[in-house]
Amino acid sequence: MLLIDLLTGRCPWCRRGRIFRGVLAMNRSCPSCGAVFEKEPGYFVGAMYFSYFLAVPAYALLALISLRVLGNRSELLAFAAALLVFLPLSPLIFRASRVIWLYFDFLLQRRLR
Numbered sequence: 001m002l003l004i005d006l007l008t009g010r011c012p013w014c015r016r017g018r019i020f021r022g023v024l025a026m027n028r029s030c031p032s033c034g035a036v037f038e039k040e041p042g043y044f045v046g047a048m049y050f051s052y053f054l055a056v057p058a059y060a061l062l063a064l065i066s067l068r069v070l071g072n073r074s075e076l077l078a079f080a081a082a083l084l085v086f087l088p089l090s091p092l093i094f095r096a097s098r099v100i101w102l103y104f105d106f107l108l109q110r111r112l113r
């Protein structure tokens with residue numbers, strides 16, 4: 001199923017090979033079908049849009065929780081506390097945005113054929 005394969009970081013073309021080989025290290029191509037993930041230099045610039053749309057709501061939610069927990073004592077402290085919680089999540093957002101970008105490109109190419 002496409003959503004499960006996306007969430008588990010499988011290759012969009014064969015759904016077997018893993019896109020990432022480490023926390024931040026990506027495979028250049030699919031270890032199963034050989035599909036090249038980074039098709040050209042700058043290919044993953046588009047993933048920044050997805051990164052933005054994942055990161056902004058996540059940080060806003062953390063800031064709201066932090067403001068609530070700290071009882072509006074110090075907004076700067078609340079935003080800093082939210083940032084401390086958010087920063088360890090950034091590798092997840094990096095991974096998710098690249099995987100979503102690959103699936104977006106895959107689905108777009110399939111539709112254009």
Ligand SMILES: [Zn+2]
Nearest residue numbers: 011014030033
């Ligand atoms: Zn593959």
